[in-house]
Amino acid sequence: MQSSVSRNDFDQWIVPTYAPASFVPVRAQGSTLWDQQGKSYIDFAGGIAVNALGHAHPDLQQALTEQATRLWHTGNGYTNEPVLRLAKRLIDATFADRVFFCNSGAEANEAALKLARKVAHDRAGEEKSGIVAFNNAFHGRTLFTVSAGGQPAYSKDFAPLPGNIQHAVYNDLASAAALINDQTCAVIVEPIQGEGGVVPAEPAFLRGLRELCDKHQALLIFDEVQTGVGRTGWLYAYMHYNVTPDVLTTAKALGGGFPIGAMLTTEPLAKALSVGTHGTTYGGNPLAGAVGGKVMELINRPEVMAGVAERHRWFVEALNDINQRLHLFSDIRGLGLLIGCVLNQDFSGKAKLFNQAAAAEGVMVLIAGASVIRFAPSLIITEQEVKEGLARFERACRAVVEGAGS
Template sequence: MKITRNTFNEVMFPCYNPMNMVIKKAHGSYIYDNEGNKYLDLTSGIAVNCLGHTPSDVQKVIKKTVKNLIHVSNIFCNEYTLTLAKKLVEKTGYQKVFFVNSGAEANETALKLARRVAFDNYGADKNEIISFVNSFHGRTFFSVTVGGQESYSDGFGPKPAAITHIPFNDVDAFKKAISDKTCGVILEPIQGEGGILKADDEFLKTVRELCTKFNAALIFDEVQTGVARSGTLYAYEQTPVKPDILTSAKGLAAGLPIGAVMTTDEFAKHFVPGTHGSTFGGNALACSVGSYVIDVVSKSEFLENVKKMSSYITDNVMKLNEKYNVFKTVRGEGLLLGLVLNDKYSGKSGVLQKKCFEQKLLTLVAHGDVLRLAPALNIKKKTVDEAMKLLDKALAAFVSENA
């Protein structure tokens, strides 16, 4: 059977428009297609393959686990799931964990929990959720409606109600929006899809203070920023506040599907048997890999290296920018970086991404003005050097064609 890019058009839902190649294998920071081409990957599966592609130690964990267990369901306990839960509790200071299979499910769970806590404690009228313009929280109907990009939620009929969107980092707008009816506030400490925009410390202090005052749950969506991506185990550690509920996914199992919701005993007690569930959530195989990942990425030397590589990439991009004058700045923390295009190239991040692809450099976008980089967290300096040479060629072509 011959598989080509056109096979996608023949057999898959047309939700995506993937690049013109079919991946055959991938190792470390390199991807190989079925035509024999080699690509340098600065996407790591959209921040999922935190230790690179097919890391040998992860393979060992998988091989060892599958000899014993893959899946048993939540009617029973298993050592792998409970081990990961204990590690997350110890590393974060939260007291309870709920496992799911993805970031969208983690956020769906967090939002349902916020509503349940409010319902139990204060009644049905306390149900309003505050979210922020250009946020992204997943693709389930509830989570995509909470996300602040209407183009993703329009066209599916009546939307879940009692959801308010306000500008990000706008203290005055937040003060006006929150009330006794607010049950939860959800935000990304660094907006990913929205353009790698960081929440201001003063804004977060106000949000935390008013959430406490109005008995509303503060939820941090750390699906993309978590698991060392931002240079600390979770990005909230770099802020002056701690959320009531924390969601995690993407890199947590180095490529296997997993998500987690962490919270306090006080919040968790409202999810009694029958209120929520997930057939595959807490899957033994994913959790065994998650335990290994947490051990690796929570080490101080690992986190320090994420920060060093962040600075190294930023410095090299700005050196290239002296030649091409394409970028305004580089935003983000750790190895979640946004290369912000100048006004001259506004809306053309997708064009630049394609130029990178032509040079066999794989990148992401975040909004029309930002080229997003989310490489493996253990990327080597020599690999960054190689990536910068490819970016140099891509920028030359981009500038030439957009003069």
């Protein structure tokens, strides 16, 4: 077995479902990473909104290593102390009475959609099975969740897809109302479309969906995989909108980098998933429970939420300054530390180019579609890291602009 590996080995050994960056990170601390050559990168990507407390947070390290000396895994024939404590933290902090733990956002959404179908089947019969989702949504990569996601590019090659799923226009209540009826079992929606371009929902839109679901006895599912655990400046985005769903899914930041997902719901709905109706081998394992519990303890604090709002201002003010100088963005949008910069017509479709230029300058950013640059950094990123990262980002943007003009 060879001891040294490089980015080129990815192209030889890994199923080519990704096109990773040209560098390989090997070490990280806070919001800075270093690659195999020792080059530093400021992390504005956050592992796609996962590393909410940055990298190598000492309290998360301690929680993981202490649990690793005690109990790693038992399977779902047994429960464990860390996951029970995490469940109670989530219940105490949200609308929920019950929690189902899994390993990812896709699994959490799969569980939510299965719950909705099961509840409707038990209460009204098989004909009440319709699911309404939204164009440009993203809910995961399982066959069920990729079908609910409103991006045909991700699902068209895997037909036949699960049926009775329809897509309305996001932020268009009339479009949704035309599809929601008494045969609808669930409406699934992101309070902010992340992969779809960092598009926040309008408050009246979510309020209207709540009313339509109540009218037609359908479950309202909020996919908070990306917006949850403090990302928007509230523990969950539904709190910002003051619209309470029947089911909420969470993952990404919940483990701060350790794989975990969860579906939260109410007591009456949870009863539909009795013993044997759903499950997971690794979900709710002690390691994930211990880390997730520490994440919740550290993030669910007023000073952290206030810090997210402060960091939002740092980013937006600096990005507006960059835009005044370089004239790149038609809009800068989002909540908290989920921010999208929409490229103007001159640079439409070139988000990946900016992403690559940023990496060359030593800063990691995300894209959200072909024309939106996305930022999802640590919720506790330092002011110095923000300043340095945005200086590098401006150099990258300038390089793209100058390259386009040459």
